[in-house]
Amino acid sequence: MTTMIKVDNATKAFTLSYQRSLKQTVLAKARGRKTHDTFNAVDDVTFSVHEGEAVGLMGLNGSGKSTLLKLISGVMRPDSGSVLTRGRIAGLIATGTGFDNNLSGRENLYLNAAILGMSRAETDRKFDEIVDFADLGKFLDTDVAYYSSGMKARLGFSVAVNVDADIFIADEALAVGDRPFKRKCKKRMDEIVASGVTMFYVSHAPGSVRTLCNRVLIMENGRLGFDGDVEEGIHYLHYDDNGDDSGDDDELGTDI
Template sequence: MTDSIVVENVSKRFTKQYHRTLKQVSVAMMRRQQVTNTFLALDDVSFRVQQGEAIGLMGLNGSGKSTLLKVVQGVMAPDAGSVRTRGRIAGLIATGAGFHPQLTGRENIYLNAAILGMSEAETNRKFDAITAFADIDDFLDSPVGYYSSGMYARLGFAIAIHVDADIFLADEALSVGDKPFKVKCMKKLQEIKDSGVTIFYVSHAAGSVRKICDRVLVLEKGVLGFDGEVEAGIKYVKYDDESEGTDEELGSEI
């Protein structure tokens, strides 16, 4: 089969700043205190994803999941290694990413769709479907700066899923929505998967990963600690029965 994503020996380093102002930095340096520190968000990560696979990316907070998605999408460049992808990439890697707070929801649909590679004609054709999925008609002509985090997610996800893509990325986009919205999104993700699109899905929800994904990757402090079967991956990361209530409720409805 054809490789959709190839990540080879990827590392990404960040610098942590301990002090914000010049005065604080100067005082710390005079006291011979540490001013900055570098850390590896991704450390020599390698894997391949075949076209049509649905990958669940799991790990504790701070393990490097969002950084890996941004590197795959091309938003960030790795400091070492390489990433190769095939086809158009779409998805939602941050709630409200690409939105301008002073523009209306209507205007931001066109702006965000353009960022994701859609032409104006394509957006015009899909506009009604996008707004119907987002279900924010009463606020469509209000500035998105007044939207709640849930409304941001609804609109951002609605735009992303209507992009004709070969790879779909989702980074906890569903965590801020209510249950009916989550169920609707999971059904749509299943449709996207059934169409042959590669899915890269970051989630702490074991039930959702079981329903959508064919394989699980687990990051541990920037290192790929597991790559294999879904159930084994969930056990590896120790997402056990304490979170199964809402997950299984959600899973039973998709």
């Protein structure tokens, strides 16, 4: 079985500053106070994902989910360890990523497609499908600076789901969309999984993870706390105790 993602003892650290200005920093140092601290957003994480798996990534806010996805997508590199992927990666790790507010929706469509590795000819061929999915109507040629967060989400997600990818990732992409668009996206993601594309999906909604994923990873304070069966993972998080089992109201959580 082909390994699509291999994360081996990956660690990513960030610096937390206690002062906001140079003056405050100098005064703190003069008084012998700490000016900063470091923490591992991803701490010695190891796992592999095989071709065709649909993996749900869960955990409380601040557990390291988004940082892990950024390492997998190549936006960040680990400070130690390694993160290896195979094939083309598509999807969204943050709403509005890659948009230029001085360009129109049409121009940003081509820009985002290029960032995701699509050629101009490929984008031309899929242009109508992308536009129909985004459903921006007359606003397609309006500068993105005037778009709402929901409109940006529709455009960005519409480009991402039309990329012929080997790995599809999604984090926070649907959080600002209205309910009909969320349902449309969920249906499209079901189709992506059914096609055999490897899926990495962040969600706090157990119902959505149940229907979409066949495996779950749970991050806890930067470390991998659980890797296995979806139902067991939901029970591990105690998400089955709160009665929230709705896939329709799925929100992809903002995280570190």
